[in-house]
Each structure stands twice: as structure tokens, then as C-alpha cells.
Amino acid sequence: MEPILYSYFRSSCSWRVRIALALKGISYDLVPVNLIKDGGQQFSAEFKALNPMQQVPALKIDGITLCQSLAIINYLEETHPNPRLLPQDPKKRAQVRMIADHIVSGIQPLQNLSVLKQMGEKKMEWAQNCITSGFQALEQILQHTAGCYCVGDEVSMADLCLVPQVANAERFKVDMGPYPTITRINKALLELEAFKITHPSRQPDTPAELRA
């Protein structure tokens, strides 16, 4: 049976996993979960039984259901090691994980849908502040680690986190001027097929008006 990915076109966490699946050449069925419609389909009893965290992405694979994007990506890395998404050198692996964790734990959770819902009018300003503060640190780190991509010249887990986070920044109208390294790497990655075909503008659940 093909793996089943529960995904929402605009969810940056879902996009990370879509990129990993594409890079590793794993075909899958996609089940859209609309985080807005009906008050959020992730809160349905059916989805809660699948993922008690009530979040996308979730991936049914090899007889189990995984959630949390990096846990899913690490599982794919261990079971489908080629092409690898972590460098061989432990110090470089640590750099990849630092950047990925900085985005996944330090930026995205503070500007996700469930937090922003509670911010009312301040929503936009809150999201901008979280992303700006995170990107200031990220820009400095990347100046030490980057080659063509976040760490050297190989696509890694860090890159899978970077591109969806930049898309969020653009959606929240963050001025990207102060982040030339982030901008350059993001642009290079968006040229790659695995990032193109998994883009939020090209998903089965992308609304017509947002389609590329």
C-alpha cells in the first residue's frame, strides 16, 4: 500500500514533508485536511483518532502513523537513505539540525494558526515580530554554514525547513531586505524540482485563485 500523507496546501510543516518525499522519490496518496473549513477538519473525531496532536502533517507508512514533521523526515531518512538529507560529518549534521530546530521550534510554532487565532487584531504584527527575530539569528548562522544551500552544497533537512518558513514570511509581508543569505538560498532551492512540485500553489487542495 502507498503511504498516505495528510496535508494542507498552506501548512509549512506539511510542505517540509512533501519535499522530503519528493527528494527521496517516494510516491504517496495525499489526503487534504482543511485547517480552516468546518472550524478545522483536524479537530474532527476521525482525524483526532489518527493524530491526537490534531495537526498536519501525518503520514501513514509501513503500518504506522507518524506525526511531527521532523520525526517523519528522520524516519524517511533512516528507511530511505538516498539521497541523504543529513551530511556524513557529525559536526555538519549538528549544524543542519540546529538550523532545522531553530525554524521548527524557534520560529514556526510562534506564528502558527492556533497561536495567531488568539492574537486578534495583533495577528500580523505578532507573526512579523516572531519571524523577524528568528530570521536575524538565522541570517547570522547561515553566513557561517552556507554554501549553495543552508549547510554547504548539499540539500539537507535545514533546507526543507527554510523554504516553507520563507513562504510564511512573505505571506506575513516580512521585509526580506535584511536577510540576503536567506533570500539567496531560498531562491536557489526553489529552482529544484522537488521544491517546485510540492509548492503550496500546486497542491490538489490549492484553491483555484491561488494556483500557479
Add this chain to the structure above:
Amino acid sequence: MEPILYSYFRSSCSWRVRIALALKGISYDLVPVNLIKDGGQQFSAEFKALNPMQQVPALKIDGITLCQSLAIINYLEETHPNPRLLPQDPKKRAQVRMIADHIVSGIQPLQNLSVLKQMGEKKMEWAQNCITSGFQALEQILQHTAGCYCVGDEVSMADLCLVPQVANAERFKVDMGPYPTITRINKALLELEAFKITHPSRQPDTPAELRA
């Protein structure tokens, strides 16, 4: 040269790393970074040069400086594999990572100091809501994965995240009644030497009135 850990006694992210170092028998020097005093010593120019993310923990080891608790713990796991903090079976490894990421990305960032500072009077209520909502999911997950500890009967990265998060819950007076599995595992882990000696009440920077 011994590794240097930059830590704050009450930081749950620092505690995760202290437990990993203790379990793996790695001795280190501890440099306290007071997140409250002087408006937060993590914001000093000196510390920012060390860690642009301006957060603890940071670990100087093997000629590099690492930050982000799970990235640090993964580096220690790869360079000091015994005792292991990830099971051998990929599916069980994925369960460990799911639980760790759920805490590290899904709960802690929403109730950390920098977010709570912005919540004013609502601080306590906000923290309680984040932790309660995260623990409801965690309790369900653990009912499937737990043995003595979070995943089976071996201490794993998930456990290193659980105990400091429960300490935060207690500090924010979360009612732990609905979470018997979390409570049982937390209690079992607190019996272990590595969790005892790294406890916030026994750190060099623990204020006298909070010492055990």
C-alpha cells in the same frame, strides 16, 4: 578541554541537555546565564557572539559551539553512543522523536519566557492552556508507546524532554490529574540519578531559597 555548557537552572531546554550529559557520563564546566538578571544575560553582546539565537542551552564541545537542545542531544548521541538515547528499531525511534518534537516544538515554545513576557496579566492562563492542550495529546500517545518510560523500558530522548516539561507544568500550577501516564513516567524518571543531579533545585546557579 572539557565541554562548556551555558545553562540556566530553571530553563527546561537546558535541563534536557544536562540529563543527556549526565546519562552519557560526559563531564563539563557549567557557565550560568541568568535569563532574568540585567534584562537577560542572553542578550549581552558577548553571549550573542556565542549564540546568535540568544538562548540557552549552548554547548562548546570538540571545537564548535552548538545550540538548540535536540541538536545538541543528537550530536552527543552520535559522538557518545552509549548508553543510547534512541532505540534501534526505526519505528520506535520515530515514536521517540514524535514525542520529543511534540514537547520541544508543540508545547515548550508557546510557554517560554519570551512569549510569556508579552502576555502581561494573562501569562499564567496562557501557559496553562498551552501545556494542557499539549498534555492531552501526549497522554493519549503515551498510552500506546509507554513501558516504564515514554517508549518502552529504555530511557530515551523523549524522557529527557518529558521531565523538564512536567516541571514547567507544576510551576504553572497545571492540574496533573487528567494525565496519569505522564505522572507515572515522570515519577519513575525522577528516581534516576541522572535526573536527580541535574534537577533545577541542584544547580550552581540555583538561588538559595529554591535549593533542594
